[in-house]
Amino acid sequence: LSVLPTRAGLVPFTLHPELKEQLSPLSGVSCPVDVTCQNQHFREPMLVTHRGLSGPSMLQISSYWQPGDTLSVNLLPTQRIHEDLLALRQQKPQSTVAHYLAQYLPKRFAQAYNELHGWTGPLQGYKNSDLEQVAETLGQWQIKPAGTEGYRTAEVTLGGVDTRQLSSKTMAVLERPNLYFIGEVVDVTGHLGGHNFQWAWASGVAAGNDA
Known part of the structure; x- marks a missing residue:
């Protein structure tokens, strides 16, 4: 297999x-x-x-x-960052990137991220290209x-028995109908939210009912 x-x-x-x-x-x-x-x-x-x-x-x-x-x-992800910064510079020239970040990010994170990139001084000192760079850094870190x-610490295992070799109804090996594979041993991985538990139970029931 x-x-x-x-x-x-x-x-x-x-x-x-x-x-x-x-x-x-x-x-x-x-x-x-x-x-x-x-x-x-x-x-x-x-x-x-x-x-x-x-x-x-x-x-x-x-x-x-x-x-x-x-x-x-x-x-x-919910902000139009470049437009926000341009508007803030026009409305409040003495405001800073740190002030902007503090509106949307946890205070500690906003301060540390601002310091990490050295964004100092009022926005009136930033050119359009500077604000574009700031926006790109925030939007595409x-x-x-x-x-x-x-x-x-992993929640699942990726990979495993190739599903193309198994019956999707019974989980039996197509060429060995008395051999079954279920759950995490099969190359099926779901997102967070109980999908992997559901797959384990459902595939187990399918195999058990057929066997």
Whole structure:
């Protein structure tokens, strides 16, 4: 039987030392983001941990991420960031990027992220191109994880027995009708929210009823 390569899925990311050190003081801080990788995206909370990044958005995208891939994180997915900054500069020239971030992000995260990128001084000192760069950084924060935490904290296993060899009604091997594979051993992985439990139970019932 063909068995597709297995690895940990729905799992937190670890970070390279420099970014890990920069973000480690924010451990425990969560904020809603939109994360994209491999043409997949999830708009759910991101959690900073002492090891790296977790939370529903990171767990979900980890099932599509491959080693070496870069994550694109929109920290303000509900905002038109560039337009916001242009309007704020016109209405309140003495306001800062930090003031803007504090409206939408947890205070600790907003302050640390602002310091990380060195956004200082009033907005009246920023050119249009400067604000465009700020907006791009906030809307497309590029993160290349060092890896994942692996099976120790993973919720599922990716890969497994190729479904093309199994009956979708009975879970029996097409060429060996008395041999069944169910649940996580099969190359089926669901999103968060109980889908993997449901798959385990449903595939088990299907096989049990047939056997």
